[in-house]
Amino acid sequence: MSLFLYAEKVAHAQANHKAIEKITVTNPKMTVEEAYEVQKISIEQTLSAENRFIGWKMGLTSVAKQKQVGVEEPIYGRLTSQMNLQTNELIAAEHIHPRVEAEVAFVFNKELKGANLTPLEIWPAIENVFLALEVIDSRYENFSFTLPDVVADNASSSKILLSSQAFSPYEKNWADVKVKLYHNGEEKLEGTGAAVLGHPINSVIQLLNMLEKEGRGILPGQLVLTGGITDAIHVAAGDEVVADYGDLGSLTLNVK
Ligand code: OOG
Ligand code: MG
Numbered sequence: 001m002s003l004f005l006y007a008e009k010v011a012h013a014q015a016n017h018k019a020i021e022k023i024t025v026t027n028p029k030m031t032v033e034e035a036y037e038v039q040k041i042s043i044e045q046t047l048s049a050e051n052r053f054i055g056w057k058m059g060l061t062s063v064a065k066q067k068q069v070g071v072e073e074p075i076y077g078r079l080t081s082q083m084n085l086q087t088n089e090l091i092a093a094e095h096i097h098p099r100v101e102a103e104v105a106f107v108f109n110k111e112l113k114g115a116n117l118t119p120l121e122i123w124p125a126i127e128n129v130f131l132a133l134e135v136i137d138s139r140y141e142n143f144s145f146t147l148p149d150v151v152a153d154n155a156s157s158s159k160i161l162l163s164s165q166a167f168s169p170y171e172k173n174w175a176d177v178k179v180k181l182y183h184n185g186e187e188k189l190e191g192t193g194a195a196v197l198g199h200p201i202n203s204v205i206q207l208l209n210m211l212e213k214e215g216r217g218i219l220p221g222q223l224v225l226t227g228g229i230t231d232a233i234h235v236a237a238g239d240e241v242v243a244d245y246g247d248l249g250s251l252t253l254n255v256k
Helices: 003-016 032-044 063-069 119-125 147-152 200-212
Strands: 053-059 075-080 099-108 126-136 157-162 178-183 186-192 223-225 240-244 250-255
Touching: 003 032, 003 147, 032 075, 032 147, 053 200, 075 147, 075 157, 075 200, 099 178, 099 200, 119 126, 119 200, 126 223, 126 240, 126 250, 157 223, 200 223
Parallel strands: 053 223
Antiparallel strands: 053 075, 099 126, 099 223, 126 157, 178 186, 178 240, 240 250
Protein backbone atom coordinates (compact mmCIF):
# COMPACT_ATOMS: atom_id res chain seq x y z
CA MET A 1 0.00 0.00 0.00
CA SER A 2 1.36 3.44 -0.81
CA LEU A 3 1.87 6.07 1.86
CA PHE A 4 -1.04 8.01 0.31
CA LEU A 5 -3.38 5.09 0.93
CA TYR A 6 -2.27 4.80 4.55
CA ALA A 7 -2.81 8.54 4.90
CA GLU A 8 -6.36 8.13 3.53
CA LYS A 9 -7.05 5.33 5.99
CA VAL A 10 -5.79 7.32 8.98
CA ALA A 11 -7.56 10.52 7.87
CA HIS A 12 -10.82 8.61 7.48
CA ALA A 13 -10.53 7.14 11.00
CA GLN A 14 -9.74 10.61 12.39
CA ALA A 15 -12.74 12.20 10.67
CA ASN A 16 -15.20 9.39 11.47
CA HIS A 17 -13.86 8.36 14.90
CA LYS A 18 -13.84 4.68 14.00
CA ALA A 19 -10.99 2.52 15.28
CA ILE A 20 -8.75 0.83 12.70
CA GLU A 21 -6.17 -1.93 12.78
CA LYS A 22 -2.57 -0.83 13.36
CA ILE A 23 -0.73 -0.03 10.12
CA THR A 24 2.19 -2.19 11.28
CA VAL A 25 -0.04 -5.30 11.25
CA THR A 26 -0.11 -5.19 7.44
CA ASN A 27 3.11 -3.22 6.99
CA PRO A 28 5.53 -4.25 9.75
CA LYS A 29 8.38 -2.59 7.86
CA MET A 30 6.97 0.94 7.92
CA THR A 31 9.75 3.26 9.09
CA VAL A 32 9.34 6.24 11.40
CA GLU A 33 10.28 8.53 8.49
CA GLU A 34 7.52 7.02 6.34
CA ALA A 35 5.11 7.38 9.26
CA TYR A 36 5.87 11.13 9.52
CA GLU A 37 5.14 11.35 5.79
CA VAL A 38 1.76 9.64 6.36
CA GLN A 39 1.08 12.13 9.18
CA LYS A 40 1.99 15.07 6.94
CA ILE A 41 -0.14 13.93 3.99
CA SER A 42 -3.16 13.08 6.16
CA ILE A 43 -3.19 16.32 8.14
CA GLU A 44 -2.29 18.64 5.26
CA GLN A 45 -5.28 17.35 3.29
CA THR A 46 -7.60 18.56 6.07
CA LEU A 47 -6.26 22.14 5.98
CA SER A 48 -8.55 24.91 4.75
CA ALA A 49 -9.59 28.45 5.66
CA GLU A 50 -11.69 26.89 8.48
CA ASN A 51 -8.98 24.48 9.62
CA ARG A 52 -5.64 26.29 9.74
CA PHE A 53 -2.30 24.82 10.75
CA ILE A 54 -1.57 26.32 14.20
CA GLY A 55 1.53 24.54 15.45
CA TRP A 56 3.03 21.40 16.87
CA LYS A 57 2.66 19.04 19.80
CA MET A 58 5.31 16.95 21.42
CA GLY A 59 4.30 13.60 22.85
CA LEU A 60 5.87 10.91 24.99
CA THR A 61 8.21 13.43 26.59
CA SER A 62 7.63 12.13 30.14
CA VAL A 63 8.39 8.71 31.58
CA ALA A 64 4.79 8.46 32.87
CA LYS A 65 3.45 8.82 29.33
CA GLN A 66 6.06 6.52 27.76
CA LYS A 67 5.21 3.77 30.26
CA GLN A 68 1.46 4.18 29.74
CA VAL A 69 1.64 3.40 26.02
CA GLY A 70 4.85 1.36 25.86
CA VAL A 71 6.63 3.64 23.36
CA GLU A 72 9.78 5.18 24.79
CA GLU A 73 10.66 7.89 22.30
CA PRO A 74 9.41 11.47 22.00
CA ILE A 75 7.28 12.13 18.92
CA TYR A 76 5.63 15.17 17.37
CA GLY A 77 2.27 15.87 15.79
CA ARG A 78 0.54 18.64 13.88
CA LEU A 79 -2.08 20.93 15.45
CA THR A 80 -4.92 22.55 13.54
CA SER A 81 -7.44 25.21 14.52
CA GLN A 82 -10.37 22.77 14.68
CA MET A 83 -8.60 20.90 17.49
CA ASN A 84 -8.68 24.02 19.64
CA LEU A 85 -11.77 23.81 21.87
CA GLN A 86 -13.70 27.08 22.16
CA THR A 87 -15.57 25.98 25.31
CA ASN A 88 -14.68 23.56 28.10
CA GLU A 89 -16.99 20.89 26.70
CA LEU A 90 -15.91 17.71 24.99
CA ILE A 91 -18.40 15.61 23.02
CA ALA A 92 -17.64 11.95 23.83
CA ALA A 93 -19.54 10.72 20.76
CA GLU A 94 -17.01 12.51 18.53
CA HIS A 95 -14.21 10.34 19.90
CA ILE A 96 -13.26 6.66 20.06
CA HIS A 97 -11.64 6.26 23.50
CA PRO A 98 -10.58 9.76 24.63
CA ARG A 99 -8.00 10.43 27.34
CA VAL A 100 -7.09 13.75 28.94
CA GLU A 101 -3.67 14.96 30.07
CA ALA A 102 -2.26 18.16 31.57
CA GLU A 103 0.46 20.08 29.79
CA VAL A 104 2.27 23.41 29.45
CA ALA A 105 2.03 25.17 26.07
CA PHE A 106 4.11 27.94 24.48
CA VAL A 107 3.15 30.48 21.83
CA PHE A 108 6.01 31.92 19.78
CA ASN A 109 6.52 35.40 18.37
CA LYS A 110 9.71 34.74 16.39
CA GLU A 111 10.86 32.11 13.95
CA LEU A 112 13.02 29.35 15.43
CA LYS A 113 14.86 26.80 13.35
CA GLY A 114 17.87 24.57 13.81
CA ALA A 115 19.26 21.70 15.80
CA ASN A 116 20.59 21.96 19.35
CA LEU A 117 19.42 25.48 20.13
CA THR A 118 19.92 26.52 23.75
CA PRO A 119 17.22 27.67 26.20
CA LEU A 120 18.80 31.12 26.01
CA GLU A 121 18.04 31.21 22.28
CA ILE A 122 14.50 29.94 22.76
CA TRP A 123 13.12 32.03 25.65
CA PRO A 124 13.17 35.35 23.75
CA ALA A 125 11.05 33.76 21.00
CA ILE A 126 8.27 32.77 23.45
CA GLU A 127 5.47 35.31 23.69
CA ASN A 128 3.26 33.50 26.20
CA VAL A 129 2.82 30.36 28.20
CA PHE A 130 -0.62 28.71 28.55
CA LEU A 131 -1.85 25.92 30.78
CA ALA A 132 -3.32 23.19 28.60
CA LEU A 133 -5.45 20.07 28.69
CA GLU A 134 -4.84 17.83 25.73
CA VAL A 135 -7.43 15.27 24.64
CA ILE A 136 -5.76 12.37 22.88
CA ASP A 137 -7.69 9.68 21.04
CA SER A 138 -5.75 6.96 19.29
CA ARG A 139 -7.44 5.84 16.11
CA TYR A 140 -6.12 2.29 16.71
CA GLU A 141 -8.10 -0.51 18.33
CA ASN A 142 -7.59 -0.75 22.11
CA PHE A 143 -5.42 2.42 22.10
CA SER A 144 -2.54 0.09 21.22
CA PHE A 145 0.26 0.96 18.79
CA THR A 146 3.96 0.91 17.99
CA LEU A 147 6.10 3.99 17.28
CA PRO A 148 5.39 4.20 13.49
CA ASP A 149 1.64 3.67 14.08
CA VAL A 150 1.27 6.53 16.57
CA VAL A 151 3.42 8.87 14.45
CA ALA A 152 1.23 8.16 11.38
CA ASP A 153 -1.87 8.86 13.50
CA ASN A 154 -0.64 12.39 14.26
CA ALA A 155 0.53 11.42 17.75
CA SER A 156 -3.10 10.67 18.77
CA SER A 157 -3.93 14.42 18.62
CA SER A 158 -7.58 15.20 19.06
CA LYS A 159 -8.48 18.37 21.01
CA ILE A 160 -6.78 21.10 23.04
CA LEU A 161 -8.13 23.31 25.81
CA LEU A 162 -5.92 26.31 26.61
CA SER A 163 -6.19 28.52 29.68
CA SER A 164 -7.87 31.84 28.99
CA GLN A 165 -5.04 33.51 30.87
CA ALA A 166 -1.68 33.86 29.16
CA PHE A 167 1.43 33.91 31.35
CA SER A 168 4.79 35.54 30.80
CA PRO A 169 7.52 32.96 30.10
CA TYR A 170 9.33 34.55 33.05
CA GLU A 171 6.36 34.11 35.44
CA LYS A 172 8.01 31.11 37.05
CA ASN A 173 10.40 28.24 36.55
CA TRP A 174 8.19 25.97 34.41
CA ALA A 175 10.05 22.90 35.68
CA ASP A 176 8.50 23.63 39.09
CA VAL A 177 4.89 24.02 37.96
CA LYS A 178 2.80 21.47 39.87
CA VAL A 179 -0.38 19.97 38.49
CA LYS A 180 -2.96 17.73 40.14
CA LEU A 181 -5.52 15.97 37.96
CA TYR A 182 -8.98 15.35 39.42
CA HIS A 183 -11.42 12.93 37.81
CA ASN A 184 -15.03 13.43 38.94
CA GLY A 185 -13.81 15.20 42.05
CA GLU A 186 -11.24 12.57 43.02
CA GLU A 187 -7.53 13.35 42.90
CA LYS A 188 -6.01 10.83 40.47
CA LEU A 189 -2.58 11.98 39.30
CA GLU A 190 0.02 14.63 40.01
CA GLY A 191 3.29 15.75 38.50
CA THR A 192 5.62 18.68 37.91
CA GLY A 193 6.93 20.35 34.77
CA ALA A 194 10.31 18.72 35.35
CA ALA A 195 8.70 15.41 34.30
CA VAL A 196 8.80 16.76 30.72
CA LEU A 197 12.41 16.05 29.67
CA GLY A 198 13.68 17.83 32.82
CA HIS A 199 12.02 21.12 31.78
CA PRO A 200 9.30 21.86 29.19
CA ILE A 201 11.77 24.09 27.28
CA ASN A 202 13.74 20.91 26.46
CA SER A 203 10.68 19.64 24.61
CA VAL A 204 10.98 22.65 22.26
CA ILE A 205 14.68 21.91 21.69
CA GLN A 206 13.84 18.30 20.88
CA LEU A 207 10.99 19.36 18.55
CA LEU A 208 13.34 21.68 16.66
CA ASN A 209 15.93 18.89 16.37
CA MET A 210 13.29 16.65 14.79
CA LEU A 211 11.79 19.38 12.56
CA GLU A 212 15.26 20.24 11.27
CA LYS A 213 15.30 16.83 9.53
CA GLU A 214 12.21 17.99 7.56
CA GLY A 215 13.88 21.38 6.96
CA ARG A 216 11.21 23.05 9.08
CA GLY A 217 10.99 25.07 12.28
CA ILE A 218 8.56 27.04 14.42
CA LEU A 219 6.99 30.18 12.93
CA PRO A 220 5.75 33.34 14.69
CA GLY A 221 2.23 32.85 16.08
CA GLN A 222 2.56 29.08 16.35
CA LEU A 223 1.63 27.04 19.40
CA VAL A 224 3.68 24.17 20.84
CA LEU A 225 2.27 21.68 23.36
CA THR A 226 5.23 20.30 25.28
CA GLY A 227 3.77 16.90 26.30
CA GLY A 228 1.80 15.31 29.12
CA ILE A 229 3.23 15.86 32.60
CA THR A 230 1.40 12.85 34.03
CA ASP A 231 -0.14 9.92 32.21
CA ALA A 232 -3.61 10.43 30.77
CA ILE A 233 -7.06 9.86 32.28
CA HIS A 234 -9.69 7.84 30.37
CA VAL A 235 -12.93 9.79 30.11
CA ALA A 236 -16.55 9.10 29.13
CA ALA A 237 -19.77 11.13 28.82
CA GLY A 238 -20.73 12.67 32.15
CA ASP A 239 -17.15 13.01 33.41
CA GLU A 240 -15.40 16.11 34.67
CA VAL A 241 -11.63 16.54 34.65
CA VAL A 242 -9.98 19.36 36.58
CA ALA A 243 -6.28 20.18 36.28
CA ASP A 244 -5.21 22.25 39.26
CA TYR A 245 -2.01 24.20 38.61
CA GLY A 246 -1.91 25.72 42.10
CA ASP A 247 -1.51 29.50 42.19
CA LEU A 248 -1.61 29.67 38.37
CA GLY A 249 -5.24 28.52 38.34
CA SER A 250 -7.07 25.51 37.01
CA LEU A 251 -8.66 24.10 33.86
CA THR A 252 -11.92 22.15 33.77
CA LEU A 253 -13.17 19.90 30.98
CA ASN A 254 -16.74 18.59 30.99
CA VAL A 255 -17.42 15.54 28.88
CA LYS A 256 -20.93 15.41 27.37
C1 OOG B 1 0.58 9.48 22.20
C2 OOG B 1 0.51 10.97 22.40
C3 OOG B 1 1.24 11.36 23.64
C4 OOG B 1 1.85 13.24 25.23
O1 OOG B 1 1.63 14.36 25.66
O2 OOG B 1 2.71 12.50 25.72
C5 OOG B 1 1.04 12.76 24.08
C6 OOG B 1 -0.43 8.75 23.04
O3 OOG B 1 -0.25 8.64 24.26
O4 OOG B 1 -1.42 8.27 22.47
O5 OOG B 1 0.26 13.52 23.59
MG1 MG C 1 -0.07 15.24 24.92
